[in-house]
Amino acid sequence: MFASFFLKPKWFFLSFALWSLTCVLGWYLAVADAGQWLSLGGLFGAGFPSGDVSADPLLEQAQTRAQEFWFYQYSLVAYLSFVGAWLFIGRGHEWAKWSVAGSALIVFLTWFQVEVSVMLNEWYGGFYDLIQNALSKPGSISIGDYYAELSTVAVIIMVAVAVAVFTRFFVSHYVFRWRHAMNDYYTARWQSIRGIEGASQRIQEDTMRFATIVENLGVSFLDSVMTLLAFLPILWGLSGFVKELPLIGEIPQALVFVVIIWSIFGTFLLALAGIKLPGLEFNNQKVEAAYRKELVYGEDHEHRAQPYTLSELFTHVRMNYFRLYKNYLYFNVVRYGYLNVGQFVPLIALAPAIVAGAFSLGVMQRILNAFRQVEDSFQYLVNSWTTIVELLSIYKRLRAFEEQIGQGPRIASEQTLVSPDAGSAPEPSAS
Template sequence: MFVSFFPQPKLFFSSAAIWSLAAILFWFFGGQQLGAHLGFPPAAPAAPPILGVPMFWSPPFLWFYIYFAVMLAAFYLFWRFYAPHPWQNWSILVSAFILFSTYINVQIYVALNNWRGPFFDLFQKALTTPASVSAAELYSLFSIYALIGLMFISLFVVTRFVVSHYIFRWRTAMNEFYVQNWPRLRHIEGASQRVQEDTMRFSTTMESLGVAFADSLLTLIAFLPVLDTLSTHITELPLIGPIPHSLVIAALVWSIFGTVLLAVAGIKLPGMEFRNQRVEAAYRKELVYGEDDPNRATPLTLGELFQNVRRTYFRYYFHYAYFNIFRAGFGQADAIFSSVILIPTIAAGKITMGIWQQISTAFGQVSSSFQYLVTAWPTIVELISIYKRLRAFEATLQGEPLPDIDQRYLAGQGVKDTA
């Protein structure tokens, strides 16, 4: 699954994580200031944020682009010489591009949050004091919003185009790898489907989960300082009272609660999704045999196989039903949580409409990032089931025993055990 596309996957991913962490730490503990010596000074602490897209070509951002390129080049050149791989341009350079575009996308949301403060303060002033705000002032701020939106659309289109090719290249690498080893893999139940379909689903799902994880991490890096700064406007939290870093603590506690709640509620789903795939594969395989052999795919056999399909799916639907109860309930509570904890501050009249908008947006970004497992859990369930199917290939090629469920199939116990 990974060795076909990445050079020495275990070492590659561990080195990528260590190098990324080192680059991030150096950036925050000296790298940003280093840019000042090269003509790219950081923004002054008390300076107001740059509104709109000009922030993306301000000196701090230009220095970040250079810093990112240098770190990427060092990592790429190391692997280029240490362990050359036919797909490393895609697995390293294009992966880095996707991470970079994800970072820029997060910064677009930061730019939008910076815009909300002055716009909604001006909006509030226009409503409370007639004729105090001109239409030109409002149009001017709306034009800034439009340019931010145009940048978001452009980045989205380019990124999705690149990602589509990235996914297909990964699928191509897996397909070529498994086809080369087809004589050793063909005996595994559903081998054709695993090569044709599961490789596509695995690459697509891994990309979406990886980007979502990177987005959550980068969002925390970008918005946690914003949320901590906005915490100074909060007088107290309901039932708790005044505490330092109140919004950050509230977002962390709420997100941990939601993650644990849904992880426990959905703990059985990955195995059940895998069983669904197994009984489907057995049913489909018998139908394929019946196309060429009149003695196969008899009504009795097909009826028994479909009964297994029915039994596993109905059991899956039951477990997914109570999982959805918890997921929908938490989603509804999450939609109002940030507003509820702001009620004492709002009642005290301590914040303006612009600050309220900024707090709501920043809290939502941080909270959703902490809740990565909550939002990604259905996709993780699907990925685990795909991984279990492709794991039989990996075990065969590495000379390891097949997973238990595949061994039971080969032993002749068939799909009844999977139900």
């Protein structure tokens, strides 16, 4: 599944995680303050100003612009170092450019979209402050001021749309290349696996679904991590407006405390409610494959796909689906209940500060948006649980499939293909 596309996948992903952690810690601990000596911003009109910048707003803006340029320069060097090293290691590997450079591009595009979210969060704060002034002091702003503020976000949105469209286009090609690599890997070993139950489906359908789901979950995970890194400091700073929580009283950085506790609670709650779903999804694909296989045999052989046999096989399909529906019933009760209640958690936490008038409407919007961004990041498992369940069932099938490679042509036994937690539906007969 991974070795067909990625060069040394365990080392590749481990090195990516370690290199990312090293770069992030390096930036915050040392590199951020080294821009005055190492930044090339002076060559592009973004050099660091000298003197006390706090006394001059123009110098302060120049300092911010220079620091941003230095951050982009540092990020570019970090990207090129990692990609260059792995492309050198993987020279001659058929899929190295797509798996290494393509993955790096997806990571970059994900980070860029998070940066757009940060810019929009800042814009909303100023825009709602403008609205508050207009509503509280009629005539204090002109219609031109209002439209001018709206026009500033137009550029951000156009760039965001263009990047989102390009991202989906590129990701579609990336996923298909991964599927192509898995397809070549399995078909080259067809003589060893052709007798395995559902072999054609696993190559034709499961490889496509596996690559698509892993890519989507991977991008979602990266987006969650990057969003957390971007918005947690923002929420930390905005927590200064909130001095106390209802029923609890004063607590430092109250909003950060609330979002972490609420997210951890939801993650464990949803995991407990959906603990049986992966096994049932896996067993569901198994009984569907047995039913489909008998129908295919019936197209070419008159003695196959008899009404009694089909009825028996479809009974197994029906029973497993009903078990799945029942488990999803209480899982969705918990899931949707938690998500809907969660919409009001920040408003409840902000109640004392709102009543005390501790901030403006614009600051409130920034707080609510930052809270939701951080909350969604911490709730990655909650938001992705049903997709993870589907991925686990596909992974089990492909893993059992791969275990047969190299053992010679034979029919895989049901015992081999079923995991111990695969559910308790009756075993279907393929005859």
